[in-house]
Amino acid sequence: MWLSPQVIQSIPSLIDGWMMTVALTVLGAIGSLIWGHIALAMQLAPLAPLAPVRWLARLYISFMRGTPALVQLFLVFFSLPLVGLGGRPLLAAALTLGLNSAAYTAEILRGNLRIITRGQIDAATALGMAPWRIATRIVMPQVIKSSIPALINEFTILLKTTPLASVVAVTELTYAGQMVIARTYTSSQIMLMVSIGYLAVVLPVLALGKHLARAPLAATGRS
Numbered sequence: 001m002w003l004s005p006q007v008i009q010s011i012p013s014l015i016d017g018w019m020m021t022v023a024l025t026v027l028g029a030i031g032s033l034i035w036g037h038i039a040l041a042m043q044l045a046p047l048a049p050l051a052p053v054r055w056l057a058r059l060y061i062s063f064m065r066g067t068p069a070l071v072q073l074f075l076v077f078f079s080l081p082l083v084g085l086g087g088r089p090l091l092a093a094a095l096t097l098g099l100n101s102a103a104y105t106a107e108i109l110r111g112n113l114r115i116i117t118r119g120q121i122d123a124a125t126a127l128g129m130a131p132w133r134i135a136t137r138i139v140m141p142q143v144i145k146s147s148i149p150a151l152i153n154e155f156t157i158l159l160k161t162t163p164l165a166s167v168v169a170v171t172e173l174t175y176a177g178q179m180v181i182a183r184t185y186t187s188s189q190i191m192l193m194v195s196i197g198y199l200a201v202v203l204p205v206l207a208l209g210k211h212l213a214r215a216p217l218a219a220t221g222r223s
Contacts, residue, residue, distance in 0.1 A: 006184040017176025018197045024093055024162045024172060029155050031098020036105030064103035070164055072096050077168050093165035101158045108150045112143045152209030156202050173197050
């Protein structure tokens with residue numbers, strides 16, 4: 001038999017680790033989109049005249065892109081007790097993944113703002129659309145659609161960053177595989193199963209990204 005009995009018995013542990021990896025990826029992606037949009041908004045109108053707000057957003061993005069994710073994880077993990085949230089490694093890992101990825105998401109979205117022409121904004125303004133409606137109905141749908149390939153790539157990188165969570169005792173897929181190897185001494189079989197586990201997440205995400213990139217923009221509705 002290709003799989004040894006010890007490996008077969010360890011499959012539930014790997015499944016638990018896989019589910020934790022999926023949870024970390026989903027939570028990190030949600031945080032990335034939320035904080036990424038906030039960081040983008042802090043750099044744009046109507047907050048643009050507030051220089052400290054722009055500087056804060058740029059400082060955040062530079063810090064997250066310029067320091068190792070492992071250092072950021074330790075910083076978040078050891079800072080949570082200061083606000084009464086100590087002893088929550090999953091929270092620390094999810095926050096770190098989301099905040100780290102958000103810096104790249106903000107830059108992806110900011111880079112794709114170039115597809116919005118001044119004529120679109122002027123036309124929407126002439127029709128009497130409020131600034132927030134212009135942003136939500138005209139600007140962001142186009143920006144997000146054009147950003148989908150880069151965002152999907154970012155989220156696959158986020159998935160492959162989840163093993164860092166093991167340093168704060170979160171048993172994700174890779175760490176679960178390492179623990180099984182320590183018991184069974186079947187490195188190649190376990191690492192192959194771990195790799196398949198990651199592919200089981202990445203391939204559907206890539207397929208979804210291709211589908212969304214081809215899909216037409218939804219109607220914006222009435223102004």
